Amino acid sequence: xxxxxPELLSAIIHISELAADEILKFYNVDYNIDMKDDLTPVTSAxxxxxxxxxxxxxxLTPNIPVxxxxxxxxxxxxxKTWDTYWLVDPLDGTREFIKRNGEFSVNIALISGNESVLGxxxxxxxxTCYYATKGNGAYxxxxxxxxxxxxxxxxxxxxxxxxxxxSYRDTSLDNFLKNIELHSGQYEIICMGSSIKSCLVAEGKxxxxxRLGPTSEWDTAAAQCIVxxxxxxxxxxxxxxxxxxxxxxxxxxxxxxxxxxSVNWPNFL
Numbered sequence: 001x002x003x004x005x006p007e008l009l010s011a012i013i014h015i016s017e018l019a020a021d022e023i024l025k026f027y028n029v030d031y032n033i034d035m036k037d038d039l040t041p042v043t044s045a046x047x048x049x050x051x052x053x054x055x056x057x058x059x060l061t062p063n064i065p066v067x068x069x070x071x072x073x074x075x076x077x078x079x080k081t082w083d084t085y086w087l088v089d090p091l092d093g094t095r096e097f098i099k100r101n102g103e104f105s106v107n108i109a110l111i112s113g114n115e116s117v118l119g120x121x122x123x124x125x126x127x128t129c130y131y132a133t134k135g136n137g138a139y140x141x142x143x144x145x146x147x148x149x150x151x152x153x154x155x156x157x158x159x160x161x162x163x164x165x166x167s168y169r170d171t172s173l174d175n176f177l178k179n180i181e182l183h184s185g186q187y188e189i190i191c192m193g194s195s196i197k198s199c200l201v202a203e204g205k206x207x208x209x210x211r212l213g214p215t216s217e218w219d220t221a222a223a224q225c226i227v228x229x230x231x232x233x234x235x236x237x238x239x240x241x242x243x244x245x246x247x248x249x250x251x252x253x254x255x256x257x258x259x260x261x262s263v264n265w266p267n268f269l
Contacts, residue, residue: 013131016122019052019090026044043094049090053088061086064086065086066088069089084113087221088218091105092105104123105196106120106122107119107120109218119133119222119223119225129147131226150204160207163190163201164210167193179268180268190205198234202223210256211256214252218250219252223257228241233256236256239256
């Protein structure tokens with residue numbers, strides 16, 4: 001039986017809004033910042049949003065387990081038995097939250113059969129929501145307005161628009177940009193935080209977001225459903241779609257979020 005219904009999607013959007021409200025309580029005040037074992041920051045706002053989402057999902061769907069970035073120490077031998085579960089990043093873009101530049105989001109995905117079948121990404125500062133469910137298209141809703149369908153665009157290879165991370169860059173991305181310039185000519189890069197980069201692909205503002213560095217499954221799950229329902233793809237560098245909960249580690253491979261499937265993007269790596 002399909003667990004994804006319009007009522008469920010509406011409830012998840014509402015939960016993302018509640019988490020966003022909780023995050024904004026911390027935005028312009030002092031809060032605690034700690035460092036995780038992987039040397040990434042975590043704040044009081046991350047934990048507060050996690051609590052809101054966990055409590056709301058547990059009440060809404062008590063029989064569906066939740067895997068959140070802030071409670072990810074569930075062993076694989078337990079979670080591999082899950083066919084359906086919630087995969088959550090309560091505050092994606094913590095570095096951008098700390099910088100107070102607005103480029104962070106609440107990410108909630110429903111995983112079923114190792115695939116993302118529902119994705120909600122809510123940007124607290126602008127009150128913008130991107131969402132999708134499998135087979136039903138992708139949408140964007142801004143600041144209380146009526147939701148509008150979004151779609152990825154066909155790439156003009158003479159002028160490629162690329163999304164890049166605001167806080168992460170290494171030689172792999174530099175090489176990608178050099179190859180774009182060598183083979184296609186002009187390009188533009190837009191630097192942005194969090195999963196907003198993938199959302200730009202989904203709404204036709206960006207051709208590709210190459211992530212050639214470390215991420216975790218909660219960083220991509222909600223975005224993958226949105227990008228795929230917009231007509232794009234999120235794949236590894238061999239063009240295989242990302243899968244979830246298939247291995248002991250929760251780390252993703254390097255990936256490409258792109259709009260036009262007819263372009264052989266790995267040629268630029």
